[in-house]
Amino acid sequence: MARRSPFLAILVVGVAAAGGAGAWWWLRPVPEPMVAAEPLPLPPEPPRIADGPDYDRCLALLRDDSEEALRFATAWDQTGGGEGARHCHALALIGMGEPDRAAERLERLAMGSRAGSAARAAVFGQAAQAWMMAGDANRAFAASTLALTFAPNDPDLLVDRSVVLAHMSRYADALDDLERVLAVDPERAEAHVFRAAALRHLDRMELAWQAIERALTLQPDNAEGLLERGIIRQRRGDMVGARADWRRVMEVAPDSVAADLAEQNLSLAEFGPARR
Secondary structure, rough: OOOOOOOOOOOOEEEEEOOOOOEEOOOOOOOOOOOOOOOOOOOOOHHHHHOOHHHHHHHHHOOOHHHHHHHHHHHHHHHHHHHHHHHHHHHHHHHHOOOOHHHHHHHHHHHHHOHHHHHHHHHHHHHHHHHOOOOOOHHHHHHHHHHHOOOOOOOOOOOOHHHHHHHHHOOHHHHHHHHHHHHHHHHHHHHHHHHHHHHHOOOOOHHHHHHHHHHHHHHHOOOHHHHHHHHHHHHOOOHHHHHHHEEEEHHHOOOHHHHHHHHHHHHOOOOOOOOO
């Protein structure tokens, strides 16, 4: 099942901190409130939680007007819209800045749905992402785990749960999920980047270096990979290489969060090498 959810791109990020080893985390900040330029997580094709023109119309509305999508979903539900209406309603709540309410609705929908396992897994996955937006990693972990009961080997769901685990500082568990991903898809650059960050947090620096080099062999201009390699280079005492990687992030993805963090790293690096 191919299901990347663009509205919540949780990625390895890091900021070099003067006067300490560095403040590293795995959660990309989510805009508050959501804006139309950030597409909502629409259900995969296939599977879908429902079918029909009303479902298609409601999902299309989400891309441009969450309030109108909510109105449409509410009216549709009152006339028998069923699971499709409830799904669209929940996604509209995310777009309106209410991820906690959306997450609860998505969980209820996935639990009671008559759709197939893959579709239910996808909705639980969306619930997990919504919980992360709401700042509740514990409930995100629970929803991610439920998603994986329906699709145990789905690499996207495993990546998502690894990010939740890392946010909870459970780096060894995150690494386990990423190893499962790479067993299925060994050329997934994103997973190698996350694996490098997990290994770094576990102070397994040589393996972290090998993982990030593999990621950038697969995708040389992967912005998050370059950001992470700069962090690892800094930890290895190679500030020239670290600065070069962070500058490259700003070249290849100038309007990204990774670029903002790279710029911050470069500014902080001017204070001198990070101290452990």
